[in-house]
Amino acid sequence: MEFLGIGPLELLLILVVALILLGPKDMLESTKKVARGIRKFTQSSTWRDVVETSQEIRELPQKIIKETGIEEDLKEIRKSTRPLQTEMREWRSGQPRPRMIPKSTTADVMPEITPPPPTDQTPPDNTPTDLP
Numbered sequence: 166m167e168f169l170g171i172g173p174l175e176l177l178l179i180l181v182v183a184l185i186l187l188g189p190k191d192m193l194e195s196t197k198k199v200a201r202g203i204r205k206f207t208q209s210s211t212w213r214d215v216v217e218t219s220q221e222i223r224e225l226p227q228k229i230i231k232e233t234g235i236e237e238d239l240k241e242i243r244k245s246t247r248p249l250q251t252e253m254r255e256w257r258s259g260q261p262r263p264r265m266i267p268k269s270t271t272a273d274v275m276p277e278i279t280p281p282p283p284t285d286q287t288p289p290d291n292t293p294t295d296l297p
Contacts, residue, residue, distance in 0.1 A: 183195075
Protein backbone atom coordinates (compact mmCIF):
# COMPACT_ATOMS: atom_id res chain seq x y z
CA MET A 166 0.00 0.00 0.00
CA GLU A 167 1.42 3.34 -1.05
CA PHE A 168 0.16 6.85 -0.47
CA LEU A 169 1.72 9.68 -2.47
CA GLY A 170 4.57 7.36 -3.41
CA ILE A 171 5.40 6.68 0.24
CA GLY A 172 5.30 3.08 1.44
CA PRO A 173 4.56 1.95 4.99
CA LEU A 174 8.23 1.68 6.00
CA GLU A 175 9.03 5.18 4.72
CA LEU A 176 6.02 6.58 6.59
CA LEU A 177 7.18 4.85 9.78
CA LEU A 178 10.66 6.32 9.34
CA ILE A 179 9.20 9.83 8.85
CA LEU A 180 7.11 9.45 12.01
CA VAL A 181 10.09 8.26 14.06
CA VAL A 182 12.26 11.15 12.83
CA ALA A 183 9.45 13.64 13.55
CA LEU A 184 9.03 12.19 17.05
CA ILE A 185 12.76 12.49 17.71
CA LEU A 186 13.05 16.04 16.35
CA LEU A 187 9.81 17.50 17.72
CA GLY A 188 9.19 15.42 20.80
CA PRO A 189 5.79 13.97 21.74
CA LYS A 190 4.17 17.26 22.80
CA ASP A 191 5.30 19.36 19.82
CA MET A 192 4.51 16.50 17.45
CA LEU A 193 0.85 16.50 18.56
CA GLU A 194 0.59 20.28 18.12
CA SER A 195 2.25 20.10 14.69
CA THR A 196 -0.11 17.30 13.65
CA LYS A 197 -3.12 19.40 14.68
CA LYS A 198 -1.82 22.37 12.66
CA VAL A 199 -1.25 20.21 9.60
CA ALA A 200 -4.72 18.65 9.92
CA ARG A 201 -6.33 22.11 10.18
CA GLY A 202 -4.43 23.24 7.10
CA ILE A 203 -5.52 20.19 5.11
CA ARG A 204 -9.14 20.65 6.19
CA LYS A 205 -9.04 24.33 5.28
CA PHE A 206 -7.59 23.53 1.86
CA THR A 207 -10.09 20.75 1.06
CA GLN A 208 -12.99 23.03 1.96
CA SER A 209 -11.67 25.90 -0.17
CA SER A 210 -12.94 26.86 -3.61
CA THR A 211 -9.53 25.99 -5.07
CA TRP A 212 -9.94 22.35 -4.04
CA ARG A 213 -13.46 22.25 -5.49
CA ASP A 214 -12.09 23.61 -8.78
CA VAL A 215 -9.40 20.92 -8.81
CA VAL A 216 -11.98 18.17 -8.17
CA GLU A 217 -14.32 19.49 -10.89
CA THR A 218 -11.47 19.76 -13.40
CA SER A 219 -10.27 16.23 -12.70
CA GLN A 220 -13.84 14.94 -13.16
CA GLU A 221 -14.07 16.75 -16.51
CA ILE A 222 -10.75 15.24 -17.60
CA ARG A 223 -11.97 11.73 -16.69
CA GLU A 224 -15.17 12.26 -18.71
CA LEU A 225 -13.38 13.81 -21.70
CA PRO A 226 -12.73 10.58 -23.69
CA GLN A 227 -16.43 9.59 -23.56
CA LYS A 228 -17.45 13.11 -24.53
CA ILE A 229 -15.10 13.09 -27.53
CA ILE A 230 -16.40 9.66 -28.63
CA LYS A 231 -19.98 10.91 -28.53
CA GLU A 232 -19.20 14.16 -30.35
CA THR A 233 -17.23 12.50 -33.15
CA GLY A 234 -19.79 9.71 -33.65
CA ILE A 235 -17.34 6.83 -33.53
CA GLU A 236 -19.39 4.82 -31.08
CA GLU A 237 -20.31 2.22 -33.73
CA ASP A 238 -16.69 1.81 -34.81
CA LEU A 239 -15.65 1.36 -31.20
CA LYS A 240 -18.36 -1.29 -30.68
CA GLU A 241 -17.16 -3.14 -33.79
CA ILE A 242 -13.54 -3.06 -32.58
CA ARG A 243 -14.57 -4.39 -29.17
CA LYS A 244 -16.60 -7.14 -30.81
CA SER A 245 -13.72 -8.21 -33.06
CA THR A 246 -11.19 -8.24 -30.18
CA ARG A 247 -13.42 -10.14 -27.75
CA PRO A 248 -11.88 -13.59 -28.57
CA LEU A 249 -8.40 -12.18 -28.02
CA GLN A 250 -9.45 -10.68 -24.68
CA THR A 251 -10.88 -14.03 -23.61
CA GLU A 252 -7.68 -15.79 -24.60
CA MET A 253 -5.58 -13.25 -22.69
CA ARG A 254 -7.71 -13.71 -19.55
CA GLU A 255 -7.28 -17.48 -19.79
CA TRP A 256 -3.54 -17.09 -20.29
CA ARG A 257 -3.26 -14.82 -17.22
CA SER A 258 -5.21 -17.29 -15.12
CA GLY A 259 -2.66 -19.97 -15.97
CA GLN A 260 -5.04 -22.19 -17.91
CA PRO A 261 -4.42 -21.36 -21.56
CA ARG A 262 -6.63 -22.91 -24.16
CA PRO A 263 -4.70 -24.77 -26.88
CA ARG A 264 -4.64 -22.76 -30.06
CA MET A 265 -4.17 -24.23 -33.50
CA ILE A 266 -2.26 -22.09 -35.99
CA PRO A 267 -2.65 -23.04 -39.65
CA LYS A 268 0.59 -24.05 -41.39
CA SER A 269 0.12 -21.48 -44.11
CA THR A 270 0.12 -18.72 -41.50
CA THR A 271 3.29 -19.93 -39.79
CA ALA A 272 5.08 -20.46 -43.12
CA ASP A 273 4.28 -16.92 -44.18
CA VAL A 274 5.41 -15.42 -40.89
CA MET A 275 8.36 -17.70 -40.10
CA PRO A 276 10.05 -19.29 -43.12
CA GLU A 277 11.87 -22.53 -42.50
CA ILE A 278 15.52 -21.99 -41.62
CA THR A 279 18.07 -24.39 -43.05
CA PRO A 280 21.50 -24.76 -41.47
CA PRO A 281 24.55 -23.74 -43.53
CA PRO A 282 26.37 -26.53 -45.40
CA PRO A 283 29.34 -28.07 -43.57
CA THR A 284 32.84 -26.90 -44.54
CA ASP A 285 36.04 -28.93 -44.64
CA GLN A 286 38.09 -26.15 -43.09
CA THR A 287 38.93 -26.47 -39.43
CA PRO A 288 39.29 -23.31 -37.39
CA PRO A 289 42.91 -22.26 -36.74
CA ASP A 290 44.39 -23.19 -33.40
CA ASN A 291 45.34 -20.04 -31.53
CA THR A 292 47.85 -21.67 -29.17
CA PRO A 293 51.36 -20.15 -29.16
CA THR A 294 54.06 -22.38 -30.70
CA ASP A 295 57.11 -20.64 -29.21
CA LEU A 296 57.04 -21.91 -25.63
CA PRO A 297 60.32 -21.63 -23.65
